Amino acid sequence: xxxxxxxxxxxxxxxxxxxxxxxxxxxxxxxxxxxxxxxxxxxxxxxxxxxxxxxxxxxxxxxxxxxxxxxxxxxxxxxxxxxxxxxxxxxxxxxxxxxxxxxxxxxxxxxxxxxxxxxxxxxxxxxxxxxxxxxxxxxxxxxxxxxxxxxxxxxxxxxxxxxxxxxxxxxxxxxxxxxxxxxxxxxxxxxxxxxxxxxxxxxxxxxxxxxxxxxxxxxxxxxxxxxxxxxxxxxxxxxxxxxxxxxxxxxxxxxxxxxxxxxxxxxxxxxxxxxxxxxxxxxxxxxxxxxxxxxxxxxxxxxxxxxxxxxxxxxxx
Amino acid sequence: xxxxxxxxxxxxxxxxxxxxxxxxxxxxxxxxxxxxxxxxxxxxxxxxxxxxxxxxxxxxxx
Numbered sequence: 001x002x003x004x005x006x007x008x009x010x011x012x013x014x015x016x017x018x019x020x021x022x023x024x025x026x027x028x029x030x031x032x033x034x035x036x037x038x039x040x041x042x043x044x045x046x047x048x049x050x051x052x053x054x055x056x057x058x059x060x061x062x063x064x065x066x067x068x069x070x071x072x073x074x075x076x077x078x079x080x081x082x083x084x085x086x087x088x089x090x091x092x093x094x095x096x097x098x099x100x101x102x103x104x105x106x107x108x109x110x111x112x113x114x115x116x117x118x119x120x121x122x123x124x125x126x127x128x129x130x131x132x133x134x135x136x137x138x139x140x141x142x143x144x145x146x147x148x149x150x151x152x153x154x155x156x157x158x159x160x161x162x163x164x165x166x167x168x169x170x171x172x173x174x175x176x177x178x179x180x181x182x183x184x185x186x187x188x189x190x191x192x193x194x195x196x197x198x199x200x201x202x203x204x205x206x207x208x209x210x211x212x213x214x215x216x217x218x219x220x221x222x223x224x225x226x227x228x229x230x231x232x233x234x235x236x237x238x239x240x241x242x243x244x245x246x247x248x249x250x251x252x253x254x255x256x257x258x259x260x261x262x263x264x265x266x267x268x269x270x271x272x273x274x275x276x277x278x279x280x281x282x283x284x285x286x287x288x289x290x291x292x293x294x295x296x297x298x299x300x301x302x303x304x305x306x307x308x309x310x311x312x313x314x315x316x317x
Numbered sequence: 318x319x320x321x322x323x324x325x326x327x328x329x330x331x332x333x334x335x336x337x338x339x340x341x342x343x344x345x346x347x348x349x350x351x352x353x354x355x356x357x358x359x360x361x362x363x364x365x366x367x368x369x370x371x372x373x374x375x376x377x378x379x
Binding site (some may be wrong): 017018019020021022025057059060063066118122126 | 347365
């Protein structure tokens with residue numbers, strides 16, 4: 001009897017030994033979100049003028065980008081640590097490493113804390129402490145304010161929490177200049193206002209998932225009709241805000257044309273969502289808007305980047 | 318049972334666990350990834366120090 005119990009205990013211990021691969025830890029970093037953070041952060045860093053000590057050294061610029069990327073990854077790991085219970089019941093997230101048991105929650109927490117600490121310290125020591133402080137604030141905001149505090153409490157979760165996703169270009173700008181200005185705040189505003197129509201379009205056709213997980217997304221709390229109205233309102237404000245870089249003068253006419261055309265298309269698609277039958281099971285207009293919203297943000301930032309590259313090339317800088 | 322004795326007993330239990338091939342492979346891959354990450358961090362600190370200080374790196378009392 002004692003031998004059998006002993007064997008059972010050993011089998012339990014053996015089963016507890018991790019099967020996690022480096023790939024599982026990479027998934028904890030939310031690589032798709034990270035790629036957007038890297039892209040928008042780089043645009044902020046590249047657009048920034050030379051700081052008081054001249055332009056940022058390219059090696060330090062690369063280190064800044066790496067720190068921003070790792071910091072974003074740390075936020076993702078902390079989010080997956082805390083949200084493992086709700087991730088497990090949503091089809092989109094059920095395969096993540098913590099709900100499947102490949103990575104223990106404590107391991108994800110430790111991984112996130114270590115990466116956050118190293119990325120903040122490295123950015124501060126090698127680049128500047130303003131960008132490091134902004135990175136620390138972003139990680140705290142995403143992991144604590146959004147994930148722990150807002151996400152399960154209010155349908156405004158992604159509106160307020162969207163600030164975390166909007167900060168990378170500000171961090172990039174601060175890394176390059178050691179200061180802030182109106183330009184990075186405009187970039188912040190574009191991503192901040194883009195987040196609600198982007199996530200609410202997703203929430204419309206994934207409302208069953210969010211309802212099962214008990215997350216108070218806008219369609220589950222206020223209903224589809226109200227969400228459709230709010231998406232249209234945000235789309236109009238976003239399209240106008242998207243024009244600001246051209247209006248203020250830190251983007252050229254190519255950007256102005258792209259922002260206007262894509263802004264109008266965003267409004268058109270949001271209008272289609274507004275006209276959609278609230279009980280439509282297919283939700284095709286919402287799916288189309290969701291897909292287009294990603295292209296919209298990419299096109300705006302890509303145009304800003306290409307335009308700045310061309311202008312610098314022409315100026316011989 | 319005193320704490321030390323309990324720890325010894327737990328360690329002995331772990332020593333008797335035979336890992337499966339999958340567990341061994343996963344552990345090996347994790348170890349390699351940690352080694353690569355540490356090496357990359359060392360390179361970043363080295364290169365970053367050069368980039369930040371430049372020639373001033375030699376500007377100190379010997």
